Amino acid sequence: MCINARNQRENRQFVQFSGYTYREMENDLHIFSKIFKGIMEVQTVGDTMDGRKLYHVRMGDENASDRVLIFAGIHGREYMTSQLVMEQMGEFVENLLHEDRTYKGYSYRELLKDRALHIIPMANPDGVTISQFGAEGMQSPGIREQVWEIADRDGARMPWKSYFRRWKSNAEGVDVNRNFDALWEDYVDGIGRPSREKYKGTAPESTREAQALVNLTKKENFARTVSYHSSGGVIYWAFGQQGELAARTQAFANRIAAVTGYEPDGNYEELDPAGYKDWALLKRGIPSLTIEIGRADSPLPQSAYKKVLRENRYVWEETLLDIIEEKK
Numbered sequence: 001m002c003i004n005a006r007n008q009r010e011n012r013q014f015v016q017f018s019g020y021t022y023r024e025m026e027n028d029l030h031i032f033s034k035i036f037k038g039i040m041e042v043q044t045v046g047d048t049m050d051g052r053k054l055y056h057v058r059m060g061d062e063n064a065s066d067r068v069l070i071f072a073g074i075h076g077r078e079y080m081t082s083q084l085v086m087e088q089m090g091e092f093v094e095n096l097l098h099e100d101r102t103y104k105g106y107s108y109r110e111l112l113k114d115r116a117l118h119i120i121p122m123a124n125p126d127g128v129t130i131s132q133f134g135a136e137g138m139q140s141p142g143i144r145e146q147v148w149e150i151a152d153r154d155g156a157r158m159p160w161k162s163y164f165r166r167w168k169s170n171a172e173g174v175d176v177n178r179n180f181d182a183l184w185e186d187y188v189d190g191i192g193r194p195s196r197e198k199y200k201g202t203a204p205e206s207t208r209e210a211q212a213l214v215n216l217t218k219k220e221n222f223a224r225t226v227s228y229h230s231s232g233g234v235i236y237w238a239f240g241q242q243g244e245l246a247a248r249t250q251a252f253a254n255r256i257a258a259v260t261g262y263e264p265d266g267n268y269e270e271l272d273p274a275g276y277k278d279w280a281l282l283k284r285g286i287p288s289l290t291i292e293i294g295r296a297d298s299p300l301p302q303s304a305y306k307k308v309l310r311e312n313r314y315v316w317e318e319t320l321l322d323i324i325e326e327k328k
Helices: 003-010 022-035 080-097 125-133 141-154 160-164 208-220 243-260 276-284 302-311 315-326
Strands: 040-047 053-060 066-071 115-120 224-230 234-236 263-265 288-293
Touching: 022 040, 022 053, 022 080, 022 125, 040 208, 053 080, 053 208, 066 080, 066 208, 066 315, 080 115, 080 224, 080 288, 080 302, 080 315, 115 208, 115 315, 125 160, 141 160, 208 276, 224 276, 224 315, 234 243, 243 263, 243 288, 243 315, 276 288
Parallel strands: 066 115, 066 224, 224 288, 234 263
Antiparallel strands: 040 053, 053 115, 234 288
16 A cells, blocks of 8 residues: 555545444344344344344244245445335334235235245445445454555545445455356456456355355245345346246236336346346246336435335335235
8 A cells, every 4th residue: 555545544534425324224123123023033144254244034934935035235335225125124014013904905914924025134234334434434454454455456536435435345345246156257347356346256156245145045945036226217137037937037027117117127138247136047046136226326315215115115015926926
């Protein structure tokens, strides 16, 4: 590191960019686990390089025949997705507690009968923390220095906030959603080294975050998966799948499009591969969607949140209905 850069950092301060933080999520999950004991179970599926927990919430029977994965926050700057999923969770639990509440003729308990929801509200908490607090948000001095070194190689300049707020990667500088075994070998990220975005890593699942998602998916054998991202107001559903899987996934995407108002997009060849949704389709044969909330650049302004919540209010219900109606 150059002496000037090191001297500049002696007096650095990074003011948090407003948004839902890891600590707020952790506190909310602690409250939920106490208030809704018996309705949801809060666990972890691993830890990050900087010591944050990868929280995993299960709602419904652990031995359910059909299981759904919903996760958010795999890209640091897309932390509004975590806020959304946490509020969806609270609303769904509230509806479960009121036996008279129904959705399209089903009580909420009927929606969850022999089904379970698995939620990872923040799949990349280190990246979220860097986007909100900069390198100084890292707990480990070694990790903190590593993030600063990535910033140096990326050519970051003062003020640091404008660089770090756009951070997508994890604390290692790997874009976790380019770290899955779905044409990973063919993907040329154009970076070739740790960076705030795009770098695919040294091998598929080289990151703890990707490993956690893959291991949970293999263990639970999900019937559907939903990956929340921002932004674009679009639903990506394709990764070259054909036949029945293509038909099922497209129908799932159309169902979610009908309640969100987002546009289904099957033109996967113009997108970068090696994402979680790509892997779930290609290697596991699971009807899987990437839902891109909002329409402004990420991180989305907090003023967009009410509209995003309104658009996504019934995604969980429709995902469960997609399974129910497919079996009829």
